[in-house]
Amino acid sequence: MENVVIIGSGCAGLTAAIYAGRANLKPLVIDGHEQGGQLSLTTHVENYPGFPDGIMGPELIENMRKQAQRFGAEFKAGQVNEVDLTQRPFKVVAGKDTYETKSLIVAAGATARLLGLEGERDLIGRGLSTCATCDGFFFRNKPIAVVGGGDSAMEEANFLTRHASKVYLVHRRNEFRASKIMIDRAKANPKVEFVTPFTVEQIIAPQGHVEGARLRNLETNEAREITVDGVFVAIGHDPNSTVFKGKLDMDSNGYLIANHGSLTKIPGVFIAGDVQDHRYRQAVTAAGSGCMAALDAEKFLEEHKD
Ligand SMILES: Cc1cc2nc3c(=O)[nH]c(=O)nc-3n(C[C@H](O)[C@H](O)[C@H](O)COP(=O)(O)OP(=O)(O)OC[C@H]3O[C@@H](n4cnc5c(N)ncnc54)[C@H](O)[C@@H]3O)c2cc1C
Secondary structure, three states: OEEEEEEOOOHHHHHHHHHHHHOOOOOEEEOOOOOOHHHHHOOEEOOOOOOOOOEEHHHHHHHHHHHHHHOOOEEEOOOOOEEEOOOOOEEEEEOOEEEEEEEEEEOOOEEEOOOOOOOOHHHEOOOEEOOHHHHHHHHOOOEEEEEOOOHHHHHHHHHHOOOOOEEEEEOOOOOOOOOHHHHHHHHHOOOEEEEOOEEEEEEEOOOOOOOEEEEEEOOOOOEEEEEOOEEEEOOOEEEOOHHHOOOOOEOOOOOEOOOEOOEOOOOOEEEOHHHHOOOOOOHHHHHHHHHHHHHHHHHHHHHOOO
């Protein structure tokens, strides 16, 4: 019987593991499909406090993991495919393994949608990004492209003009899902050029770093090449919450909903990180909410010692 099982080993899960470990709870962390989470995919992280010269994402996450291990956290490979939250102890099933636990922290994160182009994933951190707040600063006075047609694409395009010399907003339709006010704002921005109805056929990166993009007009079949140092894919995120459908409250996009802090409608089940946050989506906010979840779990276990 575990005191606390933590689903996910990104910033949120690992921070929860550090706090739960230091509370002598011997947390069990289930890694999931992506050990270390989204930060393990990237290169430079310059906005995580405490690192004046920045730090590589995989190194930051490895440090968190070692810190959690130092305080007794145990790690298991595996993907949780079923949970029974109807009674305590909760049951967590990961393949052939079933764990029983007095409390549960869900820190399963989210997955940024990509375009589905060949080699695209390898370019993350090498000119391809899914996070303007994280990576915009790396493109000072450089031309970049934002791909997408929703509010977040418009917001990212506008935000990125603070850094970039020019922003191509590439969208496959002439109409946008984004709200009128966001479209108008982007259209009024002299640094933003709308490129529609174009789809990205290829990201040009002969040296392993983005140098441009090959586009195709979906109405005329015209081909166009743009020279850019960065491509920001802003077509949405999918929270990794399928396992909790019908079990925990979630919004229409699948993001888990907390009642207060990290608390859910089920006493003893707590949520943290990007799986419950479609607004901030930062390493430090995920880590902060992981801390909250561990403190809430600790308090819960203290109050339910039976
Ligand atoms: C390319 C890129 C660059 C970024 N750069 C920065 C940056 O510079 N600064 C910054 O602050 N933020 C950055 N971010 C955002 C930051 O990485 C995320 O906000 C943060 O990782 C969220 O942490 P998390 O723990 O909530 O989720 P994630 O990092 O998404 O981790 C989720 C974890 O849950 C696991 N999991 C999922 N489903 C299951 C399951 N069913 N069973 C078991 N485990 C499961 C996964 O394997 C993973 O370990 C970047 C993101 C990306 C993609």
